[in-house]
Amino acid sequence: MHRQAFRALVPLVRANARRTIPVRRAVCLARSHATVSGSNSEAASDLTKRAEATLKRFWKTVGVEKRDGGYAVTLDKRPLRTPGGKPLIIPPEKRLVAALVASEWENQETVLKPHALPMTSIVSRAIDAFQDESTRSEVRAQLLKYLETDTIFYHADEPAVLVRLQEEHWKPILDWAREAFGVEIKVSDSIFVPSQPSETLKKFEEILTNFSPWEMAAMERATYTSKSFLIALALLMRKLDVDQAAQAAHVEVNSQIERWGEVEDTHDVDYHDMRRQLGSAACLLANY
16 A cells, blocks of 8 residues: 555656655645635735735745644645635545645745646645535536546557557456446447446446545546546556556557657656646545
């Protein structure tokens, strides 16, 4: 378990880290990711507006403190709030998550970079969205649509490199899902959508229904990032690590790279962004 968490952490560290920091050092402030709060709400509001207007770091001290039965990341002693205005309190069993949120904001050195805040945004999403059953139901329906047209259901019979990568990365996921959940999963070698049995869709809906808010946030991000329900589920169930999930999601891209080469500032950027987003989903589920 610890080895998997470390592998998930690597893309986040490589993408964001500029210097090493203690676990208790951290910060954040950006409306789309989190805001600060405090006893002086007017002062907190002024700080928020200042960050939004300048997109520059202005805080001096950051920290991770025990509050309200969990961990709060603070900016100059003021705890963060989610974009929805809720306290950004991380459960006590998720110390690694608190440390990663802290690390993201400590490494916002001069100019705020929202794309470098994957942990902050996914934590905020779990708190703001998935405590509400109506939102959970809506997201479940959207995720099941991805299942109905899952990327790994479509298998080309050429070129040879693509066939090889499909067999290497997709077939093990399909075999695992069929065996682990006792369902039938159909694939297609044409442009037509393979219709999945209603029992299969019902089974996966039941799995989503039993997910916690943290699991739902991770599943949503992993699905939207990989464009595959089953790749995301395999990541959450620890069948795949982050790199394996990214490789499965990039089968078609990697086949093109093997044939024609890499496009600089496109394929390499996608490579790191994929691992950063999937890494944040995997790390969100760490309970230590």
